[in-house]
Amino acid sequence: MGFSMRKIDYCQALNEALHQEMAKNPDIFVFGIGVPDHKSVFGSTRGLLETFGPDRCFDTPLCEDSMTGFALGAALGGMRPVHIHIRVDFLLLAMNQIVNMIASYNYSLGGKVKLPIVIRTIIGRGWGQGMHHSKSLQSYFAHIPGLKVVMPTTPRDAKGLLTAALRDNNPVIFIEHRWLYWAENDVPEGEFLIPLGQGNILREGTDLTIVATSWMNVEALRAADLLAKQGVYVEVVDPRTIAPLDEALILRSVEKTGHCLVADNDWVECGFSAEVAARVAEKCFGRLKSPVRRLGFAHTPCPTVRCLEDEFYPNAKRIVAVIHEMLGLPPIDLSGEFSYSHESRFKGPF
């Protein structure tokens, strides 16, 4: 028990956090479209219906906006709702309740009430997810005062951050990545939490800082491996929570390396990568040895066909190429190196 480790995947980690917290706190309930069905949101809600019953794990009609308002009302009534969406894109149907109501509700009540609302949602990718099943939108939410925004990368973070979100007394948008569901690593068995607002150094390095979000951390780590073969050591900083942001961790790293690349799992324009670049420019401009660079989705809707999708998403090789430019190194031939794809295990409607 306690902190004994064993390897589980990201999805099991999410599931375990829900089981442990729901067992402890009877006010927590999970709901959303398809949440208790046989697919159990890719397995992340598995066993909740059987363990906690239909009052605490239930399906809803297809009305994201109203069920988001429902979550707000339930929180006002002393409950701790967890509203689950199988794609981030579907949250756009709930933006009025999220942005106009939930985000400012406590302010309108003088900051006196607890609003423990967790909105779990999943970024899709691959096998033609296309323009309506592939959005991330972290900067949409992080732009709004009153919301916390979390994007776990590792299984350990998935469990620790979800536990923290479930215990927080404020609204949290919890953005998962479908491809990370299979990531497997050491996760403590017992309850533990990772405070919201605390980033993580995924890999230490001295030559350049990559600030990456969600899946882009996987690409950044792969790029770091490729670069290490050339004797270039990059540091990979995962903010883990977009809001509140662990700015100090990012600045410390950039002060050390003097170079900063932001690899965001989202569009670049007016996005989180711009926020990080601005803060680095504002607060450690004098330590920069090269301009801050950014990588993210191409500024197009996400195409369905694979060859265009490959162009749409940045990958480890693109990261390496940009870093070569930043450091003034000659390009190297990466044609023999693999690129990540979960196409072989990720077939079908989702």
Added chain:
Amino acid sequence: MSYPGLELYKKLYLARRCEEYIVKYYPQNDMKTPMHMSMGQEAVAVGVCHAVGSTGLVLATYRSHAAFLAHTQNVPLFFSELYGRVNGLANGKSGSMHLADPDHGHWGSSGIVASTIPIALGLAFAQKRKNTGATTVVFFGDGAIDEGSFWESINVAALMKLPVLFVCEDNGYAVHTPSKKRHGYDSIVDIVGQFRCATFSDDSNDVESICNMTQQALSIIQAGGGPVFLHIKCYRYLEHVGINDDMKDAYRPVEIQEAWLKKDCLVLQRLRLINEQGVEEIVIQQLEEQVETSIHHSIVAAKQYSSPDPSQLFHGVFYEEN
């Protein structure tokens, strides 16, 4: 108070006079908040809130002075909030459009049409889960029934048998657009009645009728019969937003206004007290003076408070432990 009708009259009078004071003092430019006045529609809020009682949980709209006052009777903090004073309900951050007073069962108002309707679902769900027996009441205008979230919410409430009282205050206009230019149907009650949701209608403007009808609705909800929808016709005396009469703009027929003025809810109830319930005029006058004094004191007291300190700006975005 031994006459039940007198308490209803007192609440009507309170709501009306508070707004008449707003009309009087608003031009001094010290209440810097857009006013969507309830004047003329008070019978709905007073009749419903009186029936629901202090244990009821209320959600309202930006046109919610009457509902706020009828449910909380918190006149001092009402004016402190409108004047933007530090002791206001939300230290002046909310103003007229976001009135709330959770300590008195008022859980908020919204500047976005229909947006508190779904909140009522969750609040009612929590009451059911926690077995409090409390009923959640949500007020909204006829403009709100054009919004998708109204239809989503009626469906969810009926499906989940939630203890919610939906109160449609139908003043016939969404801002300046009459319902006949907005509705591809004739009767909202007929449509809502197709859901597993009981419906009641009223166009009397009579606070006692509305109160009695609400009591019937509450008995259905409290017996576990699920949500109830009240459709109550009413008439807004003033402009959509602001303190002025806008009949000069000629978008509302004068004859309709005259018909509603003839059945002004305060006039109806005052006459009933005297003619049917044997209340002496002097008793009513004393009550009116009492209300008058309390409003006057509240306004004087509110103005003595300061505005919030600039450092207040950052407080309350997130929950703060006391």
